[in-house]
Amino acid sequence: MVLFLAGTSDARDLAVRLNRARISLLATVVTESAAKSLREEGIPVRVGRLTAEEMAGLIRVQGCNRVVDASHPFAEEASKNAMEAARICGIPYIRFERPAWIYGNHPGICIVSSYEEAAEEAARRKGVIMLTTGSKTLATFTKRLLPDPEILLVARMLPRKDNMEKCAELGIEQKNIIAMQGPFGKELNIALYRHYGVTTVITKESGKAGSVDEKVEAALDEGIGVILIARPQLDYGTSFSSAEEVVAALSKGGE
Template sequence: MIFMLCGTSDARELALQIRANGFKVLTSVVTESAAASLSEVGLDVRTGRMTADEMAAVVRELGMQAIVDASHPFAEEAHANAMAAARESGVPYIRYERAGLVYDNHPLLHIVPSYEEAALEAKRLKGSIMLTTGGKTLGTFTRHLLGEPDIRLVARMLPRLDNMEKCSELGLEQKNIIAIQGPFSREMNEALYKHFGTTVMVTKESGRTGAVDEKVQSALELGIHVILISRPEVEFGTVFDYFDGVIDALRTAE
């Protein structure tokens, strides 16, 4: 059996392909909505955040052969916990991560290494700023941007109760919240940018399947500044950006 952390839109397909190649799979996700997406295609799911010790206990208890980490590129704590659990349990750790995108040197594209730097760059640019970075780091942006002259802060995020509660706690007005679940077409992105008069868009670099390229390209074509937070640099060891590589590594680990 394979223990698999799922956190991207293509993780489900990878889990199905692993299963189709003869492996039993136990997936792990954080949210109920993600769990429902996996359950509906017959995948076994464990829901909720897990520590390294908890992961290791599951691996030992169920006799897992390997840990496959297909969590989001920015899920640094999940990566660290999965790698620690693999070491503790003596099983291989295999990372699946989408290939990064290569962008031209566009004058409206601002690549930064962190959320803090993104907030400071947005503060410098001013205007109508649309965040598409989720609720977890919203406080970093509200701390720097809310109440600043010549800045309107708009947050696009998943329509989850915890996100709405966080917006309320941080003082983000309802008129500046876009509670919606993707994926989004180019037309949808453009319509939202135009509706909110967006002049700056903040996003994370997560790879093509996550549709960040369409979000970025449509913004640039509309003359919108794009602040792109680059992926954290993590030494994963065994890492693949294609499904067959993961499956071949699992066969080797049998």
């Protein structure tokens, strides 16, 4: 039995492949919407965030003998918890890391290493800032950017009730919220940038599977500056970037 950290579209595809390869797994996801697509494939799912200790407890109860971490490239806490849980239980940890997007050295892209650094860079630039980094770190940006009268902050995120409540709590007006579920094509990105008169886009290097290329290329074509947050640097140990490699590794190790 494999404890499988999922949640993204490519993680779901990998889970389906493992299931069809007769590798038994229990998937863990954060939201019910992510769970629904896995359950439709007959994959058992546990919903909710887990600490390292809770994850270790689940491993013991379910009799899992491996952990496959296919969480989002920016789900740093989840990955750390998974590695620690595997260590506590003395079982192998395998990371499935979606390939990075190669963005080159375009002068319109400013690479930063943290959300705080991105907020500071946006504050320096002023203008209309479109934030596409999700709700989890929203407060980092609202605290730094909303008080500035020379900045208009537009937040793009998933159309979930808790996200809208967080926007309201942090002071983002409804007219400046784009509640849509991607992925978005280049044309739609351009239309949104033009509609709001965006001057800077803040996004994360979440790979082509996360459509970062569509967001960035659309912005650069429109002459809009991009603040790109680099991925967290974690030492995952055993790591693969393709579903084929993960299936092969797990098949070789037995169930």
